[in-house]
Amino acid sequence: VIQKQSDVHRVGTAHGVPGRQLSRTKRRRTAHLSPRTRDSLAALGFLSPWLAGMLLLTIGPMVYSLYLSFTRYDLLTPPRWSGFENYSRMLQDPRFAASVGVTLKYVVIAVPAVLVVSMAVAMVLNMGIKFLPAYRAAFYLPSLIGASVAVAVLWRQVFGADGIVNAALNVVGLEGRSWIGDPGSALYTLVVLSVWAFGSVMIIFLAGLRQVPKELYEAAAVDGAGRVRQFFTVTLPLMTPLIFFNVLLTTVNAFQAFTPAFVVSNGTGGPLDSTLFYTLYLYQRGFANLEMGYASAMAWALVVVLGLFTALMFATSRFWVYYGDEK
Amino acid sequence: MSTTVTTRTSPVAQILAGRRRTRNPLVAAVARHLLLLSILFLVLYPLLWMVAASFRPSNEAFNTLGLWPSNFTLNNYRDGWNFGTLNFSRFFLNSVVISLLCIIGNVVSCALAAYAFARLDFPFRRAAFALMLGTLLLPYHVTLVPQYVLFNQLAWINTILPLVVPKFLATDAFFIFLMVQFLRTLPRELGDAARIDGCGHLKTFLHVVLPLSLPALGTTALFTFIHSWNDFLGPLLYLNDPNRWTVAQGLAGFLDATGQSAFGSLFAMATLSLAPIITFFLLAQRLLIEGIATTGLK
Numbered sequence: 198v199i200q201k202q203s204d205v206h207r208v209g210t211a212h213g214v215p216g217r218q219l220s221r222t223k224r225r226r227t228a229h230l231s232p233r234t235r236d237s238l239a240a241l242g243f244l245s246p247w248l249a250g251m252l253l254l255t256i257g258p259m260v261y262s263l264y265l266s267f268t269r270y271d272l273l274t275p276p277r278w279s280g281f282e283n284y285s286r287m288l289q290d291p292r293f294a295a296s297v298g299v300t301l302k303y304v305v306i307a308v309p310a311v312l313v314v315s316m317a318v319a320m321v322l323n324m325g326i327k328f329l330p331a332y333r334a335a336f337y338l339p340s341l342i343g344a345s346v347a348v349a350v351l352w353r354q355v356f357g358a359d360g361i362v363n364a365a366l367n368v369v370g371l372e373g374r375s376w377i378g379d380p381g382s383a384l385y386t387l388v389v390l391s392v393w394a395f396g397s398v399m400i401i402f403l404a405g406l407r408q409v410p411k412e413l414y415e416a417a418a419v420d421g422a423g424r425v426r427q428f429f430t431v432t433l434p435l436m437t438p439l440i441f442f443n444v445l446l447t448t449v450n451a452f453q454a455f456t457p458a459f460v461v462s463n464g465t466g467g468p469l470d471s472t473l474f475y476t477l478y479l480y481q482r483g484f485a486n487l488e489m490g491y492a493s494a495m496a497w498a499l500v501v502v503l504g505l506f507t508a509l510m511f512a513t514s515r516f517w518v519y520y521g522d523e524k
Numbered sequence: 525m526s527t528t529v530t531t532r533t534s535p536v537a538q539i540l541a542g543r544r545r546t547r548n549p550l551v552a553a554v555a556r557h558l559l560l561l562s563i564l565f566l567v568l569y570p571l572l573w574m575v576a577a578s579f580r581p582s583n584e585a586f587n588t589l590g591l592w593p594s595n596f597t598l599n600n601y602r603d604g605w606n607f608g609t610l611n612f613s614r615f616f617l618n619s620v621v622i623s624l625l626c627i628i629g630n631v632v633s634c635a636l637a638a639y640a641f642a643r644l645d646f647p648f649r650r651a652a653f654a655l656m657l658g659t660l661l662l663p664y665h666v667t668l669v670p671q672y673v674l675f676n677q678l679a680w681i682n683t684i685l686p687l688v689v690p691k692f693l694a695t696d697a698f699f700i701f702l703m704v705q706f707l708r709t710l711p712r713e714l715g716d717a718a719r720i721d722g723c724g725h726l727k728t729f730l731h732v733v734l735p736l737s738l739p740a741l742g743t744t745a746l747f748t749f750i751h752s753w754n755d756f757l758g759p760l761l762y763l764n765d766p767n768r769w770t771v772a773q774g775l776a777g778f779l780d781a782t783g784q785s786a787f788g789s790l791f792a793m794a795t796l797s798l799a800p801i802i803t804f805f806l807l808a809q810r811l812l813i814e815g816i817a818t819t820g821l822k
Contacts, residue, residue: 233645239725240646247637247656247700250693255659258670265669272676318563326556334809335564339571342801345754346772347794350779351574354787361573364589393567449661456756460776476757479665484761489669496665507661 266494271487283494293495295470296478303384303474304451307391311447312440315395319402320432333403336396343394349460353377356386377461380471387457387472398443405439406432437518445510449503455480475499571798578792601796604789608781612793614767615774619753622684622770626752627745629691630699634744635737637694638703639729643715653704659697672761686762687755691748699744706740707733746808750801771797 230238241248266283268276287293322332342348354360356376363373376382409432417427455476458466466473466481475495483492572591578600580593605612640646641653675686694700714736718728734741756772763769769777775797778790 236644236725237646240640240644240649243636243640243644243725243729244652246633246692247694250633250690250695251655251659253674254671254690254693254695255662255667258667258674261670261673262666265673272673318560321556321560324556326553326560332560332564334805335568338802338805339567341750341805342754342798345798345801346756346775347797350775350790350794351570353779354574354791355570361570361589368589445661449663453663453665456754456772459756459760460779463780476665479668480757483669484672489673493666493669496663496669499663500666503661503663 262493262496265490266497268490270489272489273487276490279490283491284498286491287494287498292470292473292478296466296473296475299384299466299471299473300452300475303388303391303454304448306385307388307451308444308447310388310392311395311398312443314392315399315443316402316436318395319399319406320428322399322403323406333400337400338396340394340396340398343390344454344456346456346460348390349457352386352390352457353461356382356389378468380467380469383461383468383471387454387461390457391451391454398447401439401443402436405436409435434519438520441510441514441518445507448506452476452499452503574791575795578788578795580788582786582788600788600792603786604778604793604796607778607786607789607793609766610774610777610781611767612771612774612796615769615771616796618684618763618768619770619772622687622759623749623752625684625688626691627748629688630694630696630748631741631744633692633694634696634699634703635734635741636729637700638707639725639733641700642704642707643728643733644725656697656700659695660701668761675762681762682765682768684763684768687752687758691752696748699748702744703737703740706737710736742808746804749804753801 265276267278267280269279269282270276318336322329322336326332339348356362358373358375358378360373360376362376366373374382376386413431413435414427417431422430453476454474458472458474458477459480462468462472462477464477464481466477479492479495479499482488482495573589576591576593579596579598581595581597581599584593584595637656641649641656671686671690675681678685680686680689710733714732715728718732723731754772755770756776759770759773760776763773766777775790775793778786778793782790
């Protein structure tokens with residue numbers, strides 16, 4: 198579509214009768230170039246920062262990190278080729294296995310939880326409620342600060358032995374414990390933190406819900422569908438593109454969580470590696486132990502896994518994502 | 525036409541559906557508000573509690589649920605601002621400088637790239653656009669180590685350059701995408717008219733497209749501010765000298781130095797570190813709504 202538009206627009210400027218003379222005279226310097234060449238040259242100029250960043254800070258480093266993943270490198274002496282050593286060490290490394298386990302558990306619990314809570318709150322907000330902008334803003338706020346050190350510091354207190362969660366439990370006569378200090382519950386405090394920051398996902402769902410035509414619900418109701426049935430036959434199918442988008446981005450983001458785990462565990466990933474997120478372990482190996490080769494291998498393993506996940510999402514999307522009847 | 529149909533079918537549909545008891549709409553609305561307010565209270569309670577705790581005298585217990593301290597004191601703020609070797613005036617200054625430079629870098633470089641992607645026709649545009657979108661899903665881990673090696677070679681460790689320079693090279697693909705989406709909603713004729721009047725692309729960009737893109741530029745600036753202000757891993761890697769620390773690092777350093785012993789001051793500094801984001805957010809809420817209202821020339 199865009200391609201066509203710009204074709205039309207090129208034709209339009211070339212044959213546009215009014216002002217044609219004017220543009221010719223004013224652009225004598227580049228007049229000998231065709232509009233397309235002129236566009237291309239301009240594009241090169243406009244894109245030059247992005248191109249430089251792409252080559253020097255993304256593609257170049259990616260290639261270099263792939264190379265490093267096959268070496269031993271401690272920053273002080275030049276990298277030494279070691280073949281697949283880093284990858285085979287990874288498979289035998291119990292802490293690597295722990296970090297994979299922790300991260301997968303976190304992703305599998307936190308992502309669906311965030312999506313369900315977001316959808317539920319968005320649906321209540323979409324019932325034609327008063328003060329919608331105020332509610333929307335208030336629910337959105339935590340997602341802006343959820344990854345900050347300040348909130349992680351607060352979380353340590355909230356779920357600590359003397360925290361307000363335990364104070365609330367005491368009120369109803371229950372015995373608390375240090376949720377952060379217990380390896381059985383530490384990870385769940387971070388799941389709660391990610392659910393707490395559900396606002397941005399909720400905003401996207403809410404925007405989608407507001408665009409569902411009311412007539413569809415009316416028609417479903419005439420056909421005898423109750424509220425629950427309407428949700429599964431009207432709302433959910435129309436929301437699948439947004440669900441797809443949110444699942445993808447929330448999952449990719451969840452794999453990259455770092456700050457809360459670092460602050461809550463003092464950078465150790467403890468207790469007993471129960472909050473050892475993949476990123477945290479990569480940081481420890483790369484920047485605390487200066488094992489740049491091992492860290493690069495871990496990074497590439499993550500790229501491959503996330504790449505496979507993304508490919509799987511796109512491959513299955515045509516079976517469950519609804520893009521309207523026209524397309 | 526369609527409205528008359530819907531208003532007519534609506535009550536009929538409800539009866540046909542047979543699910544809806546004749547409920548008082550007022551009761552339903554009150555129930556919804558109560559539900560939302562209790563969720564909201566649960567969500568915002570920890571933040572309110574932290575702000576309250578930051579004004580609490582240090583001899584008061586910190587494991588109470590109440591929000592209102594029996595005595596207000598500003599001592600926590602005074603003590604926390606200069607705590608041992610930690611100097612929060614320094615940290616705030618550092619964070620402000622880094623954030624401002626990041627905002628300038630992102631707004632300029634992403635707007636330039638977005639203009640090219642949205643308005644120019646050039647070879648491999650689709651491929652370049654796909655490449656740009658692909659980096660959205662790329663985990664940053666894969667560039668973490670090699671970028672560190674690069675910046676180390678350039679002797680940029682302990683400077684703000686590794687945090688700021690990438691922003692001038694449009695490495696945040698999200699904002700390019702955001703602006704491309706915005707530019708596509710602007711009427712093309714505006715650019716064409718400028719072209720016919722003899723404006724080159726640079727002039728069209730500066731005098732036509734940028735002024736109309738203020739909402740998108742504002743959103744980019746706001747999000748860039750929040751990201752760079754919150755960023756912890758970047759400064760942790762590149763800024764080792766406590767004089768160059770950001771607020772986030774200062775807070776983590778505070779926690780390291782005191783553990784659980786100085787809660788009041790810790791929460792005071794945590795509150796202060798969130799204050800700019802919350803202020804910015806409240807102001808920009810209005811700015812964004814006004815921006816959408818005034819530039820709604822469709």
